[in-house]
Amino acid sequence: KASREVLTEIGSADLGYGDPRGVPALREALAVWLGRTRGLTVSPDEILVINGVAQGLVLLARWLEERGRTRVGFEEPGSYGGRVHLQRWGMTTVPVPVDGEGLDVAALDASGVDAVVVTPAHQFPTGVVLSPQRRRELVEWVRAVPHRLVIEDDYDAEHRYDRPPVAAVKVLAPDQIVHLGSVSKTLAPAMRIGWLVAPSGMQEELVEARYWLDLASPALPQITLARMLTSGAFERHLRLVRQRHKARRDALLEALGEHLPAVRVGGVAAGLHVLATLPDGVDDAAVAEAALEAGIAVHPLSRHREGEGPPGLVIGYAATTPDRLREAVRRLAPLIS
Structure with a gap:
């Protein structure tokens, strides 16, 4: 329904080469949505619209590799698809154990890596939520060294039944945590819409890398999602x-x-x-x-x-x-x- 409405209203200006950061209307809607549902205070200019979390991992892998940082911590057990995706783009994934409280931060510290991918809202595949104590430990770990980086995959954050929502971890250390999300599990993977919110020092380079990768995401799905977010349909x-x-x-x-x-x-x-x-x-x-x-x-x-x-x-x-x-x-x- 939202797609039909959009198709009757868009003009030729909406179908040109777009901003590599994404359609402004969607970034504005996402800024409101992330603030209300994930506790993130971000401006539309800080949001990079991507073709799902997979593309976000590609951009981040390239960013890390350009700096000679090819070892990244990864939850054990953790998503096979995410792990292989990083490996395909030159990363060596270092297993970091997961237990009943989520990622073992002491093991992360002992691993020697300076970047890690985590799924704190609903760990895949165990389903564990990163505990408050582990969240504090993770923030202490990333803040201990200025160039450390946490990549927060906000997997399944919207799908909860018997527990209240938890805020994004990025809220606790915005200058050293990248936040990734998508609509693949809420609408459909085929929409290929996700978002990346990076620390300010990374944003410009990630936007440029995105431009040279594929210019920008398709406009029609973005405008459709913006309509769903602003109308309450989503x-x-x-x-x-x-x-x-x-x-x-x-x-x-x-x-x-x-x-x-x-x-x-x-x-x-x-x-x-x-x-x-x-x-x-x-x-x-x-x-x-x-x-x-x-x-x-x-x-x-x-x-x-x-x-x-x-x-x-x-x-x-x-x-x-x-x-x-x-x-x-x-x-x-x-x-x-």
Whole structure:
């Protein structure tokens, strides 16, 4: 609906070569949205619109590499896609353990890296929220050395069901934290819209790098998202999908409890997936392969770590109805056994 409205109103000036930072209307709307929902006080000029978090990681990898900084801390376990993306652009990812409070900052300090990627709002794949103590420790770590950098991937921050929202970590050390977000998990990955808010000393170089990479993001999706943000349609959409996702999550948890009572389930208070930790000795990759052959798509936890660890399955539920989720778990149970 927002796209149709935009298409009837835009003029030829909206379809020229745009500002590499993004369409002004979207940056203005995002500044308001980030201030209200993430606690970030930013001006529209500080926001760089990007083609999803993936492009943000590319820009940051290039920025770090130009300074000879090719080692970056990465959560262990952590997103396979994010890790491989950084490696593809010349970064060496150094595993930093994650526990029940989030990133282990003492281990980060011992690793010797001066930059780290974290998902503090809803860690992928464990679903852990970075605890208040760890947030303070992370800020102390980044402030201890002037050139250290935290890259905050605000993954799944909008999808929460049984807990209140948490503010962005960038609020605590704005001069040394980059904030990344997108609409890939709230609207659709195909929109290819994200945002990057960098410390002031990095902004100009990142905008220039973005220009030489692909000039700018497509204007029509940006204007459409700006319309959704300013009209309230985006927030109404989020309220709707939160209710729907909560019902689907509850159906998945009920089915796991019935068919796989020995499996420990985590990350249930927010997000679009749960982590089911399997009994020791189970080959999670083999289970995931057998499940796929049976028409059930799950990720083995081992795919998202570089070292050894307990087996598990990352089970997404947002795109599947409650009945299909129950049936999938019923069929998945004997494969694990």
